[in-house]
Amino acid sequence: MNTQPADSKGEDSVECQQCGRTLAPHEERVLTEGGAFCQTCFSLLKDQLNAAASAQSQDINYSAALLGGLLGGAGGAVVWWGFTVLTGVAFGLVAIVIGFAVSRGISYFTGGKRALQLQVMSVAIAAASYFYASYLVTRSLILQQLAESGETIQLPLLPNPSDFVTIVSAGFRPFDLVFLAIVVWEAWRGLAPIKLDRTQGAAT
Numbered sequence: 001m002n003t004q005p006a007d008s009k010g011e012d013s014v015e016c017q018q019c020g021r022t023l024a025p026h027e028e029r030v031l032t033e034g035g036a037f038c039q040t041c042f043s044l045l046k047d048q049l050n051a052a053a054s055a056q057s058q059d060i061n062y063s064a065a066l067l068g069g070l071l072g073g074a075g076g077a078v079v080w081w082g083f084t085v086l087t088g089v090a091f092g093l094v095a096i097v098i099g100f101a102v103s104r105g106i107s108y109f110t111g112g113k114r115a116l117q118l119q120v121m122s123v124a125i126a127a128a129s130y131f132y133a134s135y136l137v138t139r140s141l142i143l144q145q146l147a148e149s150g151e152t153i154q155l156p157l158l159p160n161p162s163d164f165v166t167i168v169s170a171g172f173r174p175f176d177l178v179f180l181a182i183v184v185w186e187a188w189r190g191l192a193p194i195k196l197d198r199t200q201g202a203a204t
């Protein structure tokens with residue numbers, strides 16, 4: 001039991017933080033960092049917290065999550081691509097907006113749900129978006145360079161897999177792994193379920 005004798009202040013009139021009732025000297029109570037609660041209020045609060053904690057990962061609309069993630073990924077990719085076309089520099093730091101946009105897209109389209117499955121989906125979409133955006137960025141830079149030397153080649157927006165790999169590897173520098181890691185981290189962390197500290201006042 002989590003009942004404790006009145007504390008050492010010699011003051012027995014403790015009020016429940018929830019209902020405001022003064023607890024009798026020998027009445028059972030739960031002491032937390034937030035103050036004392038009567039047993040009834042504490043049980044109710046704990047049930048509410050547990051319900052809220054499980055609700056965040058329940059009834060998830062995965063189609064909506066997928067749509068939100070893809071929209072976010074597309075938006076982030078366009079931002080990075082646009083930045084590159086405007087500046088002529090493949091500034092990898094801008095790419096981290098992709099991870100953030102995918103995570104926010106999923107969160108928005110699921111009404112703020114959080115779950116491991118959503119985190120995995122978010123990371124997958126963000127990584128795919130990153131590589132596709134990386135293709136677009138490198139493609140634009142190649143086309144710009146060729147245009148300056150008067151040449152033209154065909155590089156479709158939707159390439160075949162081997163061209164895709166060739167172009168992406170051509171533009172990939174070791175340091176881009178850092179940006180990719182940040183993209184993945186941003187995609188992951190915003191959808192992590194909020195965990196309750198179950199050790200606190202757990203005994204009833």
Ligand SMILES: [Zn+2]
Pocket residue numbers: 016017018019020021037038039040041042
């Ligand atoms: Zn109470």
